[in-house]
Every structure is written in structure tokens, then in C-alpha cells.
Amino acid sequence: MIDSFMIHVSSLSALAAVTAKLPRYDLLTLLSPDYPPAGFSAFACERHLRLAFHDIVEPMPGLVAPDRDLMQAVLEFGRNTGQQRPLLIHCWAGISRSSAAAFAMACDRNPGFERDIAGELRRRSPSATPNRLMVRLADDLLERNGRMIEAIDAIGRGAEAREGKPYQLPLRWPIG
Numbered sequence: 001m002i003d004s005f006m007i008h009v010s011s012l013s014a015l016a017a018v019t020a021k022l023p024r025y026d027l028l029t030l031l032s033p034d035y036p037p038a039g040f041s042a043f044a045c046e047r048h049l050r051l052a053f054h055d056i057v058e059p060m061p062g063l064v065a066p067d068r069d070l071m072q073a074v075l076e077f078g079r080n081t082g083q084q085r086p087l088l089i090h091c092w093a094g095i096s097r098s099s100a101a102a103f104a105m106a107c108d109r110n111p112g113f114e115r116d117i118a119g120e121l122r123r124r125s126p127s128a129t130p131n132r133l134m135v136r137l138a139d140d141l142l143e144r145n146g147r148m149i150e151a152i153d154a155i156g157r158g159a160e161a162r163e164g165k166p167y168q169l170p171l172r173w174p175i176g
Contacts, residue, residue: 005086005170005171005172006086006087006168006169006170006171007078007086007087007088007089007102007105007106007168007169007170007171008022008025008086008087008088008089008166008167008168009088009089009090009094009098009099009102009125009128009164009166009167009168009169010088010089010090010094010098010166011090011091011092011093011094011095011098011163011164011166012031012090012091012092012093012094013163014090014094014163014165014166015043015088015090016043017166018088018090018166019043019044019045019088022085022086022088024045024046024084024085024086025045025046025085025086025087025088026045026046026047026048026077026081026085026086026087026088027040027043027045027047027048027049027088027089027090028048028049028051028074028077028078028087028088028089028090028098028101029048029049029050029051029090029091030050030051030053030074030089030090030091030097030098030101031050031052031091031092032052032053032054032055032064032092033052033053033054033064035052035092037050045088046085047077047080047081049073049077051070051073051074052064053065053066053070053097055091055092055096055097055131056133057131057132057133058133065133066097066131066133066134066137067137068137068140068141070137071104071134071137071138071141072141074101074104074105074134074138075104075105075108075138075141075142078101078104078105078108078109079108079109087105087171089101089102093161093162093163093164094163094164094165094166095125095127095128095129095158095161095163095164096129096130096131097131097134099121099125099128099129099130099131099164100130100131100132100134100135100138101134102121102169103117103118103121103130103135103138103148103152103169104134104135104138104142104148105171106169106170106171106173107138107142107144107148108138108142109171109172109173110171110172110173111142111144113173113174114144114147114148114150114151115147115150115151115154116173116174116175117151117169117173118148118151118152118154118155119151119154119155120169120170120175121155121169122155122158124167124168124169125158125164125165125167126158126159127158127159127160127161127164127165128158128164128167129157129158130152132149132152135148135149135152136148136149
């Protein structure tokens with residue numbers, strides 16, 4: 001049985017393999033603005049949200065940085081899913097943007113468990129390196145006073161990888 005209280009995180013290239021294991025799911029796509037918008041209609045998700053921005057941690061000329069509105073959309077999507085079916089988040093490599101979104105959603109539902117969630121994120125994905133700007137924005141929106149950033153700093157940068165292996169992060173804490 002698929003646990004609907006899990007966030008599934010994947011790279012773009014592993015997306016088809018992950019979706020094949022999920023009978024129903026909501027899909028959050030986090031890709032760069034220059035990635036073609038077509039290609040996701042083949043996935044039988046219940047709901048799909050695509051947000052287009054670059055994987056950068058500070059504004060840079062000519063690139064689209066994550067901002068408050070974008071992170072608010074991530075959090076809202078997470079608040080409206082995961083009760084009846086799992087949530088699947090993917091970005092290009094499954095390392096930075098998708099991990100930051102998964103971390104933010106888990107923290108949103110579980111105030112006070114920021115360090116535990118970050119530690120579990122590292123345990124489940126040695127290569128995960130959540131986008132620091134996304135984490136900072138979520139920390140501000142959720143009024144966590146730096147606890148989310150401190151938690152991510154505590155786990156450090158993930159292992160070098162071109163692409164992360166798919167993993168799952170619990171939506172409910174504490175975990176057993």
C-alpha cells in the first residue's frame with residue numbers, strides 16, 4: 001500500500017519510474033523557465049502544478065530566482081494534498097529545488113521538528129542539498145525565525161551527484 005502521508009522526491013529522468021509505482025498522486029514540477037512546457041500530460045496525476053525558476057540561491061541578472069510568491073505557491077500546493085494521495089515533487093536533478101520544497105512542506109505541517117526533518121532528509125538522500133534561498137523564503141513565510149535554515153546548515157551540503165536517487169520524506173512527525 002502506498003503511504004499517502006509521504007512526499008516522493010525525484011529527478012526528471014526518474015519521474016516515469018516513480019509514477020509507475022503510484023496509482024494516484026499530485027505532482028509538483030520545479031524546472032527552469034527555458035524547459036519546454038509540454039511533456040507532462042502523459043502522467044496520470046490528480047493535480048499538477050508547474051513552477052518555473054532557476055536553481056540559484058541569490059538573484060542573478062537574466063535568471064529567475066525563487067521568491068516569496070513562488071514559495072507561497074509551493075506551500076499552498078502542499079497544504080492541499082497528501083491527505084488522500086501521495087505528493088510527488090520533481091526538479092531536474094532531484095537534489096536542490098525538489099528537496100527544498102519537500103523540506104518546506106514537511107516543516108509547514110510539523111512546527112518544531114525542523115532539525116528532525118532535516119536529519120531524516122539527509123538519511124534518506126545523501127545527495128540532497130536543498131536550495132538555500134527557497135529554505136530561507138519558507139522560513140520567513142512560516143515565521144520559523146531561522147530554525148529551518150539552521151536545520152539545513154546542520155546537515156551540510158549533500159554528497160556530490162549529477163542526479164539524486166528518488167526518495168520519500170514523511171509528511172507527519174514525529175516518525176516511529
